[in-house]
Amino acid sequence: MRNSFKVAKWELKRNIKNKSFIISLFLTPILFIVFATVPTLLENSDEQESVHVYIKDELNSWSEMEKVLAALEVEWDVNMTTEPEAELLERLQEQENTAYIALTEAALEEGKIQVYLSENVEDTFTYQLNGLEEPLRQLQLQKLGLSTEEIEVLTKGVIFEEVPLTEAEETAMGDPEGITAGAEEQLKRIVPGATAGIILFSVVITGMMIFQSASQEKKEKVAEIVLSSLTPEELMNGKIIGYFGLGMVQVFVWMLFAIPIITWFFEFPLFSYLVVPELLLLLFISFAGYLLFAAIFVGLGATVEDMNATSNFQAMVMMLPFLPAIIIGPVLSNPSGLIAQIGSYFPLTSPAILLFRLSVLEEWPWVEIIISLVLLVSSIWLFMKLAGKIFKTGILMYGKNATPQEIWKWIRQ
Amino acid sequence: MSGEIVLSVNQLGKSFKEKKIIENISFDVNKGEIMAILGPNGAGKSTTIRNIMGIMYPDEGSVTFHHYKAGTIPRHKIGYLPEERGLYKSVSIMDILLYFAELKDYPVAKAKQRALAYLAKFGLEGKEKTSIEELSKGMGQKVQFIAAIIHEPELLILDEPFSGLDPVSQEVFKQEIKDLANKGTAILLSSHQMNLVEELCDRLYMIHQGSKVLSGTLAEVKKDYANFKCSIHGDNETALLEKIPDVQRIEQNGKQSILYLSVEVDIPQWLKQWPDGIQVEELSIDRTTLHEIFIEIATGKRTKEGVRHA
Numbered sequence: 153m154r155n156s157f158k159v160a161k162w163e164l165k166r167n168i169k170n171k172s173f174i175i176s177l178f179l180t181p182i183l184f185i186v187f188a189t190v191p192t193l194l195e196n197s198d199e200q201e202s203v204h205v206y207i208k209d210e211l212n213s214w215s216e217m218e219k220v221l222a223a224l225e226v227e228w229d230v231n232m233t234t235e236p237e238a239e240l241l242e243r244l245q246e247q248e249n250t251a252y253i254a255l256t257e258a259a260l261e262e263g264k265i266q267v268y269l270s271e272n273v274e275d276t277f278t279y280q281l282n283g284l285e286e287p288l289r290q291l292q293l294q295k296l297g298l299s300t301e302e303i304e305v306l307t308k309g310v311i312f313e314e315v316p317l318t319e320a321e322e323t324a325m326g327d328p329e330g331i332t333a334g335a336e337e338q339l340k341r342i343v344p345g346a347t348a349g350i351i352l353f354s355v356v357i358t359g360m361m362i363f364q365s366a367s368q369e370k371k372e373k374v375a376e377i378v379l380s381s382l383t384p385e386e387l388m389n390g391k392i393i394g395y396f397g398l399g400m401v402q403v404f405v406w407m408l409f410a411i412p413i414i415t416w417f418f419e420f421p422l423f424s425y426l427v428v429p430e431l432l433l434l435l436f437i438s439f440a441g442y443l444l445f446a447a448i449f450v451g452l453g454a455t456v457e458d459m460n461a462t463s464n465f466q467a468m469v470m471m472l473p474f475l476p477a478i479i480i481g482p483v484l485s486n487p488s489g490l491i492a493q494i495g496s497y498f499p500l501t502s503p504a505i506l507l508f509r510l511s512v513l514e515e516w517p518w519v520e521i522i523i524s525l526v527l528l529v530s531s532i533w534l535f536m537k538l539a540g541k542i543f544k545t546g547i548l549m550y551g552k553n554a555t556p557q558e559i560w561k562w563i564r565q
Numbered sequence: 566m567s568g569e570i571v572l573s574v575n576q577l578g579k580s581f582k583e584k585k586i587i588e589n590i591s592f593d594v595n596k597g598e599i600m601a602i603l604g605p606n607g608a609g610k611s612t613t614i615r616n617i618m619g620i621m622y623p624d625e626g627s628v629t630f631h632h633y634k635a636g637t638i639p640r641h642k643i644g645y646l647p648e649e650r651g652l653y654k655s656v657s658i659m660d661i662l663l664y665f666a667e668l669k670d671y672p673v674a675k676a677k678q679r680a681l682a683y684l685a686k687f688g689l690e691g692k693e694k695t696s697i698e699e700l701s702k703g704m705g706q707k708v709q710f711i712a713a714i715i716h717e718p719e720l721l722i723l724d725e726p727f728s729g730l731d732p733v734s735q736e737v738f739k740q741e742i743k744d745l746a747n748k749g750t751a752i753l754l755s756s757h758q759m760n761l762v763e764e765l766c767d768r769l770y771m772i773h774q775g776s777k778v779l780s781g782t783l784a785e786v787k788k789d790y791a792n793f794k795c796s797i798h799g800d801n802e803t804a805l806l807e808k809i810p811d812v813q814r815i816e817q818n819g820k821q822s823i824l825y826l827s828v829e830v831d832i833p834q835w836l837k838q839w840p841d842g843i844q845v846e847e848l849s850i851d852r853t854t855l856h857e858i859f860i861e862i863a864t865g866k867r868t869k870e871g872v873r874h875a
Binding site for chain 1: 615618619620640641643645646647649650651652653654655656660664665667668669709712713
């Protein structure tokens with residue numbers, strides 16, 4: 153094991169010093185931030201100038217409506233007018249991005265406010281107009297002589313709200329914050345689940361670099377000199393540990409970017425949702441997922457010398473970590489359904505599907521979790537054994553890529 | 566020779582599928598001795614070395630390092646330069662040397678000191694931060710050689726150490742190998758360059774098609790296998806040359822004839838026994854060289870049965 157840690161340290165040091173790794177390490181979160189913010193910025197930069205709006209306010213209510221629009225962050229260039237309608241409409245035809253709203257007694261009684269639009273008025277203007285609906289309705293009700301309380305009751309309307317049984321019990325037992333507590337519980341699953349998911353993603357991506365590392369060791373013909381100091385198993389395990397460390401470094405750097413943004417910018421109490429006992433199981437699943445794929449990649453890497461001449465077989469194996477994407481749709485719509493259960497039992501999809509399900513399910517299906525973990529851990533053991541056999545022979549085979557038949561022969565040896 | 570056995574190879578055998586690659590390979594390497602393992606391509610030299618290094622596992626026989634049996638051999642006491650050479654391309658020379666020293670449990674500070682000293686000795690002074698991809702092939706080989714000896718091994722195994730080296734670098738390597746042996750390192754090397762083997766090695770072990778064909782000290786081998794050969798320049802029929810006694814084999818190329826003589830031949834007496842009519846424009850009599858013995862074995866002109874062992 154000491155030798156494995158020496159290899160792990162070397163792989164970690166070698167990659168951390170590698171310029172392309174450093175660039176990708178910092179570029180990934182920066183790209184993420186860019187992709188998250190640039191579309192919004194571009195959207196804002198594309199915004200046309202404020203709509204010029206002529207208001208004919210026979211109701212003397214514009215000042216109230218203006219407050220409502222301000223609360224909705226709607227910015228119009230408003231001009232109050234008393235001009236005759238025909239003249240205004242004539243002017244409207246000559247202008248662009250201009251609207252005319254006639255707030256008249258007749259229109260209010262009829263419940264239909266006429267809005268005239270010139271050319272090139274954005275569609276968003278129509279949505280912004282909806283903001284005036286509530287103050288106008290209040291005005292209608294005032295005209296009917298209703299009291300302020302009556303108006304409030306009427307404008308509040310009636311809504312239907314689904315309440316889960318557990319929360320209903322809590323509420324019935326006198327928990328006045330039942331609904332808030334439910335949402336908090338949900339966050340205590342989602343936040344650790346998402347964190348474990350990010351860790352799984354990161355370590356599996358760096359795990360894919362093991363493939364390259366093993367293949368490079370063959371190509372650069374350095375394996376034999378290394379193997380004169382340690383066993384193939386120690387070399388293989390060292391690579392697996394080293395690239396795990398590299399993945400964790402990546403996660404750490406990403407966290408350095410993400411935590412301040414989430415905690416201070418979005419004012420979200422990340423740590424109170426993250427540091428929960430469930431996190432341990434979720435982390436175990438993501439680490440197990442890494443070990444499974446790392447075993448596959450290290451074994452496969454030892455069969456490939458020329459990356460450009462990899463067969464379809466090897467390329468297909470590289471796609472295995474993305475297998476859960478195929479079933480994520482049905483799992484999303486029914487996290488307790490049959491496909492979700494099968495996905496949890498099948499080792500290659502198990503880590504990602506389990507993490508997703510445990511993040512969304514209120515009650516954890518412990519029997520399913522235990523069966524899944526037993527299958528996952530057994531698969532890791534089996535894949536490690538197979539990878540060891542392939543690695544031992546493959547890493548010393550120079551000159552060509554191994555065929556599936558040769559790999560099968562090494563496994564049977 | 567001190568006589569202290571460092572490496573002992575006993576009845577080593579290895580097969581791939583049904584084919585025997587090496588069979589009954591047995592030899593010792595003593596402290597401070599340079600031992601050569603020779604043979605044509607595919608003879609089984611690298612397989613023998615890989616089995617000694619524990620990179621392959623022998624089907625038969627045993628390898629002992631001092632009193633350690635296979636599986637318990639302290640690898641950090643052995644240095645190895647494989648035939649298939651390579652180093653991590655994008656890493657600096659010093660980083661690589663320190664990594665290999667660390668794998669051999671050698672103290673980092675001492676390794677750094679030795680690395681700098683050897684780089685200077687091999688003309689690579691000031692290049693410790695240079696990456697391998699920036700070096701020429703010969704320079705890369707020097708770094709590999711340093712990597713093999715950085716940890717002061719008790720046994721040094723060099724598989725074709727001179728291949729691809731220019732004559733100047735060959736001299737540097739040769740001198741370093743001699744120095745290491747003088748300091749007590751047991752050295753096992755394989756090589757095709759017989760002139761270098763003759764200059765360097767104390768003993769040799771030649772294998773062909775996986776089995777031993779000859780072994781012994783250089784003097785023993787020369788005495789037992791380096792028969793006389795007589796080169797004649799003249800217009801002579803083969804039939805006439807065959808009448809000369811004690812001739813084992815004749816090679817003819819135009820007017821040039823080489824007669825390979827039997828071991829026991831007494832040259833002055835033998836010359837007196839020549840038949841009449843042999844035309845001699847030029848004549849020379851020499852011992853066959855190690856190179857010629859090697860060629861004869863490699864081309865099957867001298868078989869295992871036709872060779873007496875020292």
